[in-house]
Amino acid sequence: MFAVSAARTDEKDPLAGLEAGERPEPEAPEGWTTVTVRAASLNHHDLWTLRGVGISQDRLPIVLGCDAAGVDEDGNEVVVHAVIGDPAAGGGDETLDPRRSLLSERYDGTLAERVAVPRRNLVPKPAALSFEEAACLPTAWLTAYRMLFDKAGLEPGATVLVQGASGGVATALVALGRAGGYRMWVTGRSEEKRARAVELGADAAFEPGARLPERVDAVMETVGQATWAHSLKSLRPGGRIVVSGATSGSVPPADLSRVFFLQLSVVGSTMGTRDQLARLLTFCEQTGVRPEIDRVLPLVEAREGFAAMDRGELFGKIVFTP
Incomplete structure (x- = not known):
């Protein structure tokens, strides 16, 4: 074959x-x-x-x-x-x-x-x-589904920042989050990719490291070292970072004083279960998200x-x- x-x-x-x-x-x-x-x-x-x-x-x-x-x-x-x-x-x-x-x-x-x-x-x-x-769906979209609906601990209406605008996980996060009732913000290196993320359903798109209009409830982190400091600074007190990858490096400064003083949570997430894949397929079928x-x-x-x-x-x- x-x-x-x-x-x-x-x-x-x-x-x-x-x-x-x-x-x-x-x-x-x-x-x-x-x-x-x-x-x-x-x-x-x-x-x-x-x-x-x-x-x-x-x-x-x-x-x-x-x-x-x-x-x-x-x-x-x-x-x-x-x-x-x-x-x-x-x-x-x-x-x-x-x-x-x-x-x-x-x-x-x-x-x-x-x-x-x-x-x-x-x-x-x-x-x-x-x-x-x-x-x-089985890798990038399942990863995004678990990050948003299992690990993030959010209710509809929450504001979520996605670090990155164009990859498989990032575009899945935007589409799924929008369908799930979250306010989705993204960062992206190029103006073209930021504009396409907005077309896909993001409520706002910013340059990497940009100061946001307000702090967010959760950050979806797949980039790692290049965006870690921005992710921590973007969270409201009690907010959460969900990490499923580190394409730019996996050893950023931890900034532990910010983590404990603001009572931030850092949660790891890898792929998803077979049952979650079945629910993701049903979610796409029911909402029309593709x-x-x-x-x-x-x-x-x-x-x-x-x-x-x-x-x-x-x-x-x-x-x-x-």
Whole structure:
């Protein structure tokens, strides 16, 4: 079958290890099944893998990709949950299983014509969502859903700042937050991306580090070191930062005096459970909210999509169709 793989890693030139071509058909052990992929989406996780982060060299070559929607062996339209873990080991939450992994870390991923996954990882795809839309949800959108509706502890009407305006998680946060009744503010480096975030549903967009009209109830933080100080200064007393990534670095000054004096909370969030993915699909079906798709490319042109993400030249999700 045709697939896109990480053949080797290179910290400075991640695309150097990207290979597209024939790979063995997936084998489904007991409790697993095979899904014929109709659409798969790209995540920063795929670029990090090509840089050598979170992957051991003995796993290479490995098919990339966490997200997919397709058809299972019984002809059902499904969405693939990317977290491979034991819910029992995490007290019912597979993301807390210390041995968990994502597709494309220990097992071949979704950027292929077919992928093998545990049967429990399949969620029915609502007919109202296209395969391309559904393929955007299991990583970036599920991460945003959990940050907003589980970890943030907010009520509708709260004001939320999203650090960043254009990536998959950021655009998901804006769309989901707007549909959930929050007032959504974003920061963005370019005027064009700030304007597009407002078109998507953000109530206001600011330059990075800008002084805000008022302090916010929560900050959704995926950037890390470059925005951390601004995130802390933007919170009202008792406010909360929800952290799901640190693309610019993970060791910013903690500013502990501000944290304890203003009684701020810092909460970590990783992905989401299979049940949360099912609720996210229902939320999209019921509200009409849909992922912002930057472009749809045939899988044979995957390098173009990887290059665009590496350069930061995207707004929303990049989707591949085998």
